[in-house]
Amino acid sequence: MHIEIDEISKQFGTTAALHPVSLALPSGALVALLGPSGSGKTTLLRILGGLEFPTSGRVLFDGQDATGVTVQERRAGFVFQSYALFRHMTVFDNIAYGLNARPRATRPQKAEIARRVTKLLDLIQLPDIGSRYPSQLSGGQRQRVALARALAIEPRMLLLDEPFGALDAKVRRELRQGLRDIHDTTGLTTVFVTHDQEEAMELADLVVVMSMGRIEQIGKPQDIRARPATPFVRTFITA
Amino acid sequence: MSDVSLVRTPPRFRSATGESAGTRWALIAVAFTGLAILVFAPLIAVFVVALADGVAASLESLASRDARDAIRLTLTIAAISVPLNAAFGIAAAWFITKFDFRGKAFLITLIDLPFSVSPVVAGLCIVLMFGANSALGGWLVANGFPIVFAMPGIILATMFVTFPFVARELIPVMIEQGRAEEEAGLTLGASGWRVFWTVTLPNIRWALLYGVLLCNARAMGEFGAVAVVSGKIRGQTATMPTTIEMLYQEYLSVAAFSLAAVLALLALVTLLLKTALEIRHADQLAATHRP
Ligand SMILES: Nc1ncnc2c1ncn2[C@@H]1O[C@H](COP(=O)(O)OP(=O)(O)OP(=O)(O)O)[C@@H](O)[C@H]1O
Ligand SMILES: [Mg+2]
Numbered sequence: 001m002h003i004e005i006d007e008i009s010k011q012f013g014t015t016a017a018l019h020p021v022s023l024a025l026p027s028g029a030l031v032a033l034l035g036p037s038g039s040g041k042t043t044l045l046r047i048l049g050g051l052e053f054p055t056s057g058r059v060l061f062d063g064q065d066a067t068g069v070t071v072q073e074r075r076a077g078f079v080f081q082s083y084a085l086f087r088h089m090t091v092f093d094n095i096a097y098g099l100n101a102r103p104r105a106t107r108p109q110k111a112e113i114a115r116r117v118t119k120l121l122d123l124i125q126l127p128d129i130g131s132r133y134p135s136q137l138s139g140g141q142r143q144r145v146a147l148a149r150a151l152a153i154e155p156r157m158l159l160l161d162e163p164f165g166a167l168d169a170k171v172r173r174e175l176r177q178g179l180r181d182i183h184d185t186t187g188l189t190t191v192f193v194t195h196d197q198e199e200a201m202e203l204a205d206l207v208v209v210m211s212m213g214r215i216e217q218i219g220k221p222q223d224i225r226a227r228p229a230t231p232f233v234r235t236f237i238t239a
Numbered sequence: 240m241s242d243v244s245l246v247r248t249p250p251r252f253r254s255a256t257g258e259s260a261g262t263r264w265a266l267i268a269v270a271f272t273g274l275a276i277l278v279f280a281p282l283i284a285v286f287v288v289a290l291a292d293g294v295a296a297s298l299e300s301l302a303s304r305d306a307r308d309a310i311r312l313t314l315t316i317a318a319i320s321v322p323l324n325a326a327f328g329i330a331a332a333w334f335i336t337k338f339d340f341r342g343k344a345f346l347i348t349l350i351d352l353p354f355s356v357s358p359v360v361a362g363l364c365i366v367l368m369f370g371a372n373s374a375l376g377g378w379l380v381a382n383g384f385p386i387v388f389a390m391p392g393i394i395l396a397t398m399f400v401t402f403p404f405v406a407r408e409l410i411p412v413m414i415e416q417g418r419a420e421e422e423a424g425l426t427l428g429a430s431g432w433r434v435f436w437t438v439t440l441p442n443i444r445w446a447l448l449y450g451v452l453l454c455n456a457r458a459m460g461e462f463g464a465v466a467v468v469s470g471k472i473r474g475q476t477a478t479m480p481t482t483i484e485m486l487y488q489e490y491l492s493v494a495a496f497s498l499a500a501v502l503a504l505l506a507l508v509t510l511l512l513k514t515a516l517e518i519r520h521a522d523q524l525a526a527t528h529r530p
Contacts, residue, residue: 051422071425078426084419088441097437098427153427 001062001156001189002027003048008057010043010213017043018213020057025206027062030183031191032200035210036236041193042081042161044210048191049159050074061156077150077188079160083142085134091145092117092130098153120148123182140171144178151186158183160192164199176203197237201225209233285503289496300494301501308474309482310501316390316478317458320397324458325451327398328405333439335406336413337421350406353399361399362467365392388470393478396464401454408450412443452513456506 003025010018018040025031033041046052048059050071058067066074086094095117099108108116121127124144134142143163150158163179164172180203183190194200200207201221209216209224209232216236217229228234289297300306335346353361369376369386379386386392420442424434440447462480469476471485479502486495 049426051426071422072428072430074426075428076426078423080419080423082419084423086420086423086438097424097429101424101427101429101433101437149423149427 003157003189003191004060004063005044005048006058006060008044008047008054008059010040010047010052011055016213018047018054021213021215023208023215023218025189025191027189028187029189029205030180030203031189031206031208032204033191033193033208033210034195034197034200034236035216036195038212039210040213041195041210045159045161045191045193048157049076049078051078075153075156077147077153077155077158079143079146079150079158079163081161081165083134083146085142085146085149087134089133090130091121091126091132091134091137094134094145095120095149095152097149116152120152123151124148124178139167140175143167143175147179147182151182155188158186158188158190160190162193162195164194164196172199179203201237209236211236282503285496285499288492289500291496292493296493297497297500300491300497303494305473305477305482306494306498309477309479309498312390312393312477313459313479313502316393316397317455320394320401320458321451321455324398324401324454325405325447327402328409328450328454329443329447331406332409332413332443333435335410337418347410350403350410353402358396358400358461358463359467362396362464365395365399365464365468369395387468388472388476390476392468393465393476396468397458397461400461400464401457404454404457405447405450408446408453409443412446413439416442448516449513452509456509459505460502 005021005023005025007020007022008018009016009020021044033044035041043052047054050069050073054067058065060066061069085091086097089097092114096113099113099116102108117130118127121130124147126141126144129137129141129145134145137145147160147163160179164175167175176199179190179192192204201224204221206218207221207224208218211232217224217233219227219229224233224237228237301310331346331350335343366387367373369379369392371377371380371385371387376386384391386395420438421434424438425431429437460480461478462484465478466481466484469478469481471477471481473482473485477485479498483495483498483502486492486498
């Protein structure tokens with residue numbers, strides 16, 4: 001799905017989290033929102049997912065104005081920074097949550113839900129953990145379960161907030177490849193937030209560099225490396 | 240040889256929080272003595288006096304009309320005010336923890352108000368507001384719906400006094416859990432109502448249970464506020480605590496203490512219920528806590 005952000009701004013009381021920003025994300029792209037802490041990455045991602053509403057501006061999905069569309073109707077697969085798995089449910093029930101929440105008319109049969117959950121567990125290469133609780137998983141496993149749960153609703157896009165934030169270097173590398181693979185097989189437009197420039201450069205097709213609520217530069221990793229548009233970008237990507 | 244001696248005398252590590260054995264025992268002794276003097280001894284005394292004239296006399300006093308009416312009234316009051324307060328408590332805690340708004344700190348203080356206001360004062364406020372001498376109370380009495388010296392007044396007084404219990408238990412738990420799980424539920428397509436039933440409520444169920452049990456114990460035992468608003472009319476508005484006090488004032492100690500023993504037993508059953516639930520769901524409790 002093609003995503004367009006048209007002059008979006010966001011104000012929290014007196015602080016401006018986003019000055020008007022505009023951005024077009026081509027369908028099927030893997031996009032990194034890169035920037036230091038407090039630059040507005042999470043805010044922009046939450047606006048895309050419908051968890052936050054912009055103070056001004058529009059969001060367009062495939063050319064349709066989606067600014068007022070509710071979070072439920074956006075069908076955005078959202079992976080939260082701390083994963084936000086339902087702690088009182090097994091992994092299986094976590095992944096099945098979105099399907100069970102559908103209205104009866106569109107809700108799959110129980111057996112069909114089980115089949116899809118099993119398929120997703122295979123996709124994240126954790127076929128045997130369906131009966132465990134989130135507290136019984138490692139950080140990397142939790143991250144993959146959160147990804148499977150987001151994919152279960154057959155989302156129109158995938159939004160991830162610092163998906164590799166709290167993990168060690170080796171697991172990060174594995175999961176990066178995992179996200180790349182899942183992106184390539186599903187073909188979903190995917191936006192992930194990171195403050196790690198290496199991660200953004202390595203993984204993304206398109207990098208959006210942000211600072212203090214503004215977009216500093218948008219471009220392919222190699223273009224940003226070769227031609228930083230502002231002094232900020234130059235220092236940030238060499239840091 | 241040196242290896243052997245190393246094995247035989249391993250270095251002794253003390254855990255960071257480790258007190259010496261003497262201190263530990265002294266603390267345990269103090270705690271138990273305190274419990275024994277302040278909690279167990281009075282509890283046992285109640286049962287001893289209740290059974291002073293034998294079990295038969297005690298049971299006979301409980302079978303009297305006044306005692307049965309009081310027990311029925313107290314259970315009815317608890318059955319009405321506890322669920323209502325549970326609902327209000329959940330709503331208040333939800334509102335306070337899931338939304339940002341001005342005056343939040345003030346609202347939290349307001350919830351605590353019943354803890355700091357004397358129950359007698361609370362009772363008097365209800366009498367002033369709804370008594371036959373007030374405009375509102377006069378109108379209600381004229382329309383056959385008296386509040387003061389009737390069941391609604393007792394329920395109001397009980398609810399006022401026990402209001403903080405549920406909300407107080409829930410607020411810290413809900414603050415600690417944050418909003419992320421609810422937001423996750425919403426992004427997965429669930430309605431706010433569904434998220435509340437399938438995510439919020441299961442996550443707070445233990446805190447809710449504790450709050451409800453405490454609220455219930457207090458609701459059955461409330462004396463001050465109820466004494467003021469109820470008028471203590473025997474057979475009509477006399478609850479268990481107020482009846483106990485009246486019997487005691489009339490030197491009917493077996494009757495007074497028998498009823499007191501029933502009240503104490505009700506509280507003990509509540510506590511046992513809580514412990515039993517904890518034991519039964521120990522694994523679940525452990526699994527659903529954040530590591
Ligand atoms: N709910 C909120 N209320 C008030 N201010 C907020 C809120 N959310 C974000 N902000 C502010 O908006 C600005 C941008 O925050 P945002 O969370 O989008 O940054 P970020 O780029 O994701 O940072 P990080 O890398 O630390 O997660 C910050 O100054 C932050 O303090
Ligand atoms: Mg962030």
